[in-house]
Amino acid sequence: MNIGIVGLGLMGGSFSKDMKDLDKKSVIYGQDKSSQHLKSSFDLNLIDFKLDDNNISELDLILISVPVDETIKILPKILDKVGNNTIVVDVGSTKSKICKSIANHKNRRQFLAMHPISGTENSGPSSAVAGLYRGITNILCEVDKTDPILLNKVLTILNNLNMKIIYMDPDSHDEHISYVSHLSHVTSFILAKTVIEKERNEKNIFDLAGSGFESTVRLAKSSPFMWTPIFLQNKYNLVEALDKYVKNLNDLKTKIINDDQESIISDLNNINRVKKILGGINNKNEK
Amino acid sequence: MNIGIVGLGLMGGSFSKDMKDLDKKSVIYGQDKSSQHLKSSFDLNLIDFKLDDNNISELDLILISVPVDETIKILPKILDKVGNNTIVVDVGSTKSKICKSIANHKNRRQFLAMHPISGTENSGPSSAVAGLYRGITNILCEVDKTDPILLNKVLTILNNLNMKIIYMDPDSHDEHISYVSHLSHVTSFILAKTVIEKERNEKNIFDLAGSGFESTVRLAKSSPFMWTPIFLQNKYNLVEALDKYVKNLNDLKTKIINDDQESIISDLNNINRVKKILGGINNKNEK
Numbered sequence: 001m002n003i004g005i006v007g008l009g010l011m012g013g014s015f016s017k018d019m020k021d022l023d024k025k026s027v028i029y030g031q032d033k034s035s036q037h038l039k040s041s042f043d044l045n046l047i048d049f050k051l052d053d054n055n056i057s058e059l060d061l062i063l064i065s066v067p068v069d070e071t072i073k074i075l076p077k078i079l080d081k082v083g084n085n086t087i088v089v090d091v092g093s094t095k096s097k098i099c100k101s102i103a104n105h106k107n108r109r110q111f112l113a114m115h116p117i118s119g120t121e122n123s124g125p126s127s128a129v130a131g132l133y134r135g136i137t138n139i140l141c142e143v144d145k146t147d148p149i150l151l152n153k154v155l156t157i158l159n160n161l162n163m164k165i166i167y168m169d170p171d172s173h174d175e176h177i178s179y180v181s182h183l184s185h186v187t188s189f190i191l192a193k194t195v196i197e198k199e200r201n202e203k204n205i206f207d208l209a210g211s212g213f214e215s216t217v218r219l220a221k222s223s224p225f226m227w228t229p230i231f232l233q234n235k236y237n238l239v240e241a242l243d244k245y246v247k248n249l250n251d252l253k254t255k256i257i258n259d260d261q262e263s264i265i266s267d268l269n270n271i272n273r274v275k276k277i278l279g280g281i282n283n284k285n286e287k
Numbered sequence: 288m289n290i291g292i293v294g295l296g297l298m299g300g301s302f303s304k305d306m307k308d309l310d311k312k313s314v315i316y317g318q319d320k321s322s323q324h325l326k327s328s329f330d331l332n333l334i335d336f337k338l339d340d341n342n343i344s345e346l347d348l349i350l351i352s353v354p355v356d357e358t359i360k361i362l363p364k365i366l367d368k369v370g371n372n373t374i375v376v377d378v379g380s381t382k383s384k385i386c387k388s389i390a391n392h393k394n395r396r397q398f399l400a401m402h403p404i405s406g407t408e409n410s411g412p413s414s415a416v417a418g419l420y421r422g423i424t425n426i427l428c429e430v431d432k433t434d435p436i437l438l439n440k441v442l443t444i445l446n447n448l449n450m451k452i453i454y455m456d457p458d459s460h461d462e463h464i465s466y467v468s469h470l471s472h473v474t475s476f477i478l479a480k481t482v483i484e485k486e487r488n489e490k491n492i493f494d495l496a497g498s499g500f501e502s503t504v505r506l507a508k509s510s511p512f513m514w515t516p517i518f519l520q521n522k523y524n525l526v527e528a529l530d531k532y533v534k535n536l537n538d539l540k541t542k543i544i545n546d547d548q549e550s551i552i553s554d555l556n557n558i559n560r561v562k563k564i565l566g567g568i569n570n571k572n573e574k
Binding site: 117118119121136137139164166176177179180181183184185186187188189190191192193194195196197198199204205207208209210212213214215216217218219220221222224225227228229231232235238239241242243244245246248249250252253256257259261264265267268269270271272273274275277278 | 404405406408423424426451453463464466467468470471472473474475476477478479480481482483484485486491492493494495496497499500501502503504505506507508509511512514515516518519522525526528529530531532533535536537539540543544546548551552554555556557558559560561562564565
């Protein structure tokens, strides 16, 4: 199978590894706006050839793994050039604006919107890891707008990667993911910011911070270029989630100020249910 | 060495394991207000004898590892009964109120306030793990108020556990730890609460959440009985930290609403410094 990857970072590079693992004969064409990333991808054997306008039409599958604002610019141009048997997929963490951006494209049926729930806080081709796509949940949107034969080609690959497939409409996807993913990133970034501001002498953080802090701010290491466009594309859902989060913070603050021990313990006990809910997530996604 | 442990949870139980590892001849006396925890501690070989009022005076070292509000009640009573060679230490995540609670006790010099920066989100005797105290940072407060010979006895043990010792006054400890630890717990608890409230059908969280969410809410699994008293004892520092955190959240929200992409990217780039700062924390504390 001839595969194209647009954007050779964590998601794109890891896709190459998992596709080569599925079928050693896969030939990977890659493209990145950074010439350094392109070179690294050749060095790391993530790609076999450079992807350019001349070979797009010959590809079976093209994965778009760039920041979501770039996806909106690149996706229509790629769809302009696909061959009859080419299916284009994206891996963006937002789906509404991406789906809208090609809703009326003449080759709409050669696109499948997906969101593999996987990743790490690292970025760039060197962060690519084998198995990133294995056994994970993958959300597919508007599958009825994709050509059934091309859709089936993708589903076969996703099945071979043991993915759990969920079907959602783009708006529901963005609404739910704003809470479960985008809000986590915001809270983590801002926790790190607040502590860094307090501890001008950074040595202090290092000395006093335990693994609890480290875990809670892990996402604050994520790429600003990946996440800023996500926050902006999903701003209405994210702002709603943030408002609820801040309201809940202020409610707890009031209880703390009032020494309302009983009510806080009761709240935290309820929140502890997350232990049971999350029981199955460990080891399910990114390692 | 005869060692007493008051509170047979994660911190107390793990201390038993690490002390027996240092010296197989250590004899451990244990006490817990839960008869179930006491029984489990015998079953798990965490303790050899029950600690009671009659044997306190014969002990070399007593570790108090109960919620910080209980520490304030128990510590003076334990100090009432110590023998001449007994040193009492606590492992609480707050230090000001605990130090004040025994400031005028006749046996103040037989107490050392400490805060080992270690732990997991689990609780109870079954959560005890060997090595929890090994190689970690331990903050000691008011060492000048502890008898030098008894202090030296503790320092020898801490050195044998390869701990990194930091000396702080109790107020500074509580101020800094409110940011680096207590705030992380609040943000994590409230993130979990906000998402649980949104997703009444808990199955959805499980399906859509990735390891990023799991990492950010890990601390939300922590014990309400341990953490509520910490929040209340350190409320002035914590409320200040929370106010700054909410201000920073609202600043980012405004930038998101205004589509201020450049400024957000610049902020997140600055926050990314946490990657370098935290580089050394991985594997330093709890595994």
